[in-house]
Amino acid sequence: MEIINGGITSPKGFLASGVHCGIKKYKKDLAVIYSEVPCDAAGVFTTNKVKAAPVLVSMGNIKNDKIQAIVINSGNANACTGEKGLEDAREMVKLVSELLKIDSSSVLVSSTGVIGVPLPMDKVRNGISMACAELNKMGGQDAAEAIMTTDTCKKEIAIQFEIQGVPIRIGAMAKGSGMIHPNMATMLAFITADLNIDKTLLHEALKDSVEKSFNMITVDGDTSTNDMVVILANGMAGNRRIMQKDGDYFKFLEVLNFVCTELAKMIIRDGEGATKFIEVKAKNARTIEDAKKATKAVLNSNLVKTATFGEDANWGRILAAVGYSGADFDVNKIDIYFKSNDLVVKVAENGAGLMFDEELAKKILVNKEIEIILDFKDGEYEAVGFGCDLSYEYVRINGSYRT
């Protein structure tokens, strides 16, 4: 497995483009992804009861046999826009299918931006025409730029690996810069692959990877109106089609896990006003669910976030968060550590505070990347999650997003 320069247009047969059509004032705001041949596709969509129109339309279309194109706009989420919103999303799909001369059932649509405002369809129509005309092999970067909202940088990755000697490429782009939970910043990710794989297996692999990556930077069910992660596999690499969970499947799954985890980390690193990247590892837990619950509660605690921002070794808040997480554990067994680079300090043992070296703790907490380790000493399950601190800047950005 090798990381290569590129993104969604790195795999064979994928073209893309990103244009500015005026939904946003100055920045690119509309992207199209296109495969030269129809793709097996899989998607994971928001579990929010309030689903944006493009999510509803794409959830319908992805059930169809093949997908060949995706149109994405930023600047307007087309969420909470009623019947008109659905019509607009459907029109976006129809326009792309007409311009690219593909079946409208093979087009997905995605939006991100302000909620509750109707799409400026004149601009969107114009944008779709431009984007379809500009589709090209180097367009991945433009597309990655066009899906950004409060993101401060574009998020792309491309990987090359081999299956049975055949070189395979996976490319991906994502947007998302909110502190994710408990906020509603939309998270979008689009993954392309020239792999040949059965659709059902592709879906299972995606679900599995999302669970270990994007779902570890958010909380189940606590998702925005527009979240979606979609993967397209067009088979153009020419490998023998993966039809079962064999070695080839797991090789692919490993790469997909890596891609999704790297994108999830990029989103956290670009967290609104984030100054520190926090990794929480819960180990030796009774079950995987207990490990996940504990990890997420710590990452989502405003008090842990602000303490980390303040570089305060406040392990009491961490233990308290584990306590209310719903995880089943023995309070009298848990150990807590702070770690960064080669430095480690154990701050609590068997559920009680230690007289730890405050100087050492400070040396760890001044770093940009902090690891919090929860050792339950009570089982063999582990979970890892990613988050960031809560800063003044977060309040500033989110106090005035809409206006």
Added chain:
Amino acid sequence: MEIINGGITSPKGFLASGVHCGIKKYKKDLAVIYSEVPCDAAGVFTTNKVKAAPVLVSMGNIKNDKIQAIVINSGNANACTGEKGLEDAREMVKLVSELLKIDSSSVLVSSTGVIGVPLPMDKVRNGISMACAELNKMGGQDAAEAIMTTDTCKKEIAIQFEIQGVPIRIGAMAKGSGMIHPNMATMLAFITADLNIDKTLLHEALKDSVEKSFNMITVDGDTSTNDMVVILANGMAGNRRIMQKDGDYFKFLEVLNFVCTELAKMIIRDGEGATKFIEVKAKNARTIEDAKKATKAVLNSNLVKTATFGEDANWGRILAAVGYSGADFDVNKIDIYFKSNDLVVKVAENGAGLMFDEELAKKILVNKEIEIILDFKDGEYEAVGFGCDLSYEYVRINGSYRT
């Protein structure tokens, strides 16, 4: 029902005191509440799996027949302090019982402050001696002061009402100034009454009131290591003992609901760095649980909190929070309003945004007390909850609490 000046020493037979013994540098840090006669008592304790030593001791003692005194220290939570912490909490109980010549099984203990640091027992012992010696009929205020941590003001209330012509008094004090959920700021409340009431009914009434008040400013299960709400009823008013859920019981319940709700609101108003008080009312919901889930999700959304701080009518974040709350509702029916004083603006109807008057919305949102109304138009159940905004100040306070 009449609000009178006073607090926990307003009902007949209750004495209290609050002293400075050096757990904190300068401020009062130890309080004792004492009733001249043994009381029926009821308590509601944190559901956090990590329970502080005083919580464990008090949960044990409150099962006993009668309670006659409570000792409370601030500045140190005696949480995550292992076996030594339990010994210390038990010693606090024993000292009070010896000094006041009452059974040690009739004493409760409570602590709030820093987690994971052993209690400075020399100071605590000295404080208990002083506090027991200083017990007096005007001591409610001192006690209310002595239980404060990051609170900027003490929180007390006293009510007089009648049952069958007999004047009854309820007094109460509380501490808590965190933004409560999702943080771990401890919430303590102590309620005294000279009412004569059966212990089981007292417990039911307390549970009922806490559910509608303190639990509507926090999230079930998301509680600190030290939270507790305790009520003592000494019967000295001389009313006929309330033995069943008759008119007298419900009259008392109404007063208790009022007391708890007022204390809960005081805690929110004193929220760390809070600049605005937010009331969320979910009405016409399918069930009471749906109404509560929606209310809490909106109050706990960092994005709604920061938007309120920024005086931004961002109803999309509100609807999105309702969407992920787990509440069962029809997305195409819900209306959303902002309200303050006499001004109301409807910002969303049937799940979609309205072209509302932004000037009017601004006039509402600049106020200190904002109401958000969710009208599900889908049932007959209602819930009301209270919260506050998320400000720069919150980050400042919580970034450096421990150090």
